Amino acid sequence: MIGSTIGHGATRYTYTAARQLIRVEKHDGIVYQPRAEMQYNGLGERMRMTGWDSGLSVTTTYVLDLTSRNGVLAATSGAQTTYYLYSGSGPIAERTNTWTYYLRDGAYTPRQMTDASGLVTLTRSYTPWGEVLTQSGNGNFTWGYFGGLMDVATGLIYVGGGQYYDPATGRFLTPANTNGPNPYVPWRGDFSSAMFGPVLLGIVLLRRRKGKYGKFDQFLLMTLLLVGLSTGLVACAQSPNPNGTGTPIAQPSSPPLTDTATPTAPLQQPTSMETATPAPTQTHTATPCPPTVMPTPTVDPTLLVTFSTAGTANWTEAEKNTIRGAAIDVALALSREINRDPTNETWVRAVGDDWPISPTQAFLRVYGGAVDFQRHSDDCTTALRNSTPPMLSKDGECGGWAFTWSTRLIWVFSNAEPSDVTGHPRWIVHEMGHAFENGTTQTRENGSTYKPGRDSLPADLLTRKDDYGFYGGFSDWQYSKDDADDVTGPGEIFADMFIGWVYDKWQVNAAGEIMPGGVERSNHMNSNMRTWIKLAMENHR
């Protein structure tokens, strides 16, 4: 344990043998009171933190992007989840209820925060060591100096890799478990590379002074200068800034195992990298190395979905982006489900895919290829009366936004205006739930077919009364009113449960605890999706 003088205001830090900070306490003049407790995963990244204030505790659980080291993708406390959006160089926005954007300086420290309209809502300045100097406006920065995560409970800044910085002292508490901005190890990159150029230059100069190689030395000198300079720059780019003014959180770790993407905030927001609007960067402060901008590996949404039209219809770019974003969410959920169980490796390889399976591979295998969204200028009634085969009788009517024909074809009707599509990405996921179910179709011995997703639903789940088990109501987290009384009801309920499964969102009470109906739906999906995914993958072998 390390501590300052015992007495009022003293801080006590508790570490594990692996030098991970697990507890912070403050002395109140009588005893030490807990301020925070942290838990880490096997890679030393912080997964959970509990903070105390006035005796009340709040635990936040983090979803991390371990492949790109972008850091925290989402933070959940109770029923509230905040999603973070990144550019290649670090966090640029966050969303709890609405999006807010960071305006950062050249050292990637957020200086201002804006709302979605660009209005500056919060301004902050710092001392040279990262303490808040002045602040005006409303709200709070999640990210602080170095682009690190600011822990209000402790006053520390978490910079990733299990490492904390204390702006009050201008010191890091621990060395990093991976490359990081750490004064204990000032240059964690390829030190030899960085020194290669100057050393060679020195050798050449020394040799030239002896005149052994005459004019030839000038050519050698220039060559070695170039080599030295380039290797030095490479080392510089690959290493964290020694003064911590680089981009610690955006550092790449080991080569990514799978492609990945930032999960979307599940609501009418940019859902893929290409739709994200980066916040403008502000003035630059001096840094020894140019900022490292490492692209985040992403799912290429153009591989997942295609767009076609019928009649005079057109897709808007905003619609396309919404659909692509929803497809990415589905792809991430599919690969997550498959990869979470190591015993899946055998059958994943058996169907010819790599292990661990990438989101793109998982999606394309499950759906048998890209899913085509076809925009119709006709409304639902006209399109389905005239379809081949006709899906509506001559006097039949429908008001639906879409019809999913197969695993890979979804019609979208004029009933859905562009703002409906862009405003309801979860409805896209609902339709992809139908498409998924189509891909799992099985044939009985008598030749009839069935869909295991809907057929397996227990009677208790064939209801929507009071949104039973669903996270939200119709047009929020459910996109049908059908239930067991209707022939199509179970299929619609399955598609809405597919939304819940993709985002892992189920009905909660006022305290944010999952309610029994949510437990029931969640358990049903979590215990069966692996089997259904296998069925779909084998159907598309």
Next chain:
Amino acid sequence: MTKPFRIKFRNPVFRLTWSVLAWLLLVVGCQSPITPPASPGHTALPPTQPPTLPVSLASHTKTPLPTATPSLTPTFAPSATWTPLPTLLPTEAGALVLELLQNNAGCRLPCWWGFTPGKTTWEAARQFLASFATRIGQGGSGQFTENGIIYHTTNYSVFYEVVGEPERDETNYSLKNETIDVIQVGSGGTVLNYQLHQLLAAYGMPTEILLKTYTNTPENYLPFRLVLFYPQQGILAYYEYEAHKIGEQMQSCPQPLGPRLWLWSPEQETIQIADVDPPDTNQPLRPLEEVTEMDLQTFYQTFKNPNSGVCLETPVELWR
């Protein structure tokens, strides 16, 4: 325990009366802060006023820690535990439920069926509920610390049949250290006594009224959601009606439907709108005054009259 009574009293009215009395005797016998639940043989005189149930000693208010995402921490329950303990015949259970829905065991909200949030222990409630529930399911559990006291939280849903209703109904009980903290009542349980005009007449003008609607949905159904918030009384009512697009207005007329109710002790708990309407919905709830031409007083005076014939209107453009 109940069999001799059934033999003795063949008249269903007597049976019902005895069922209610037996329950009241049971819960009155639990009036000690940390007393274990009453034994089946416990006897007492029936109360003449809403029953008082075991009181939790804990008293506290939530003070969120100013972090990026403040809230309490849920712990996911890996599986639901169903406890089917019916001890009444279906007809008896149905009659008892009907009696409770009609009279609410003689108590006023936020008391529900004699259970008072912040006071009644779950064990006392469970013993009574299990006598007629079709099943009881447990949801997620969690733990938090407040003023140095560790609180364990969990929630149970109690399912029951309502005579004449095609679908079962559900009431959820959120517990804090085994005491009922928040009660969430399904809409089937409120249709008799808590329709819009009834709630307004009985509980007065709400502190806040919010609503939201949609102008287009994937089916020919436009929801219209209306929230009446009584924070000082520990009541939140969430109505869902159907809306219609008429010209440039979204219109919805109160229907004979019950709300979902959230009930809590205002002295011991704080419930906010965000607790009942998750922030990640496609439309936020918005204050009545912002989206209609009505103010709270006009709304109250208009809709406490069941025959007002007035409908709520809000401009379509606000909900696109």
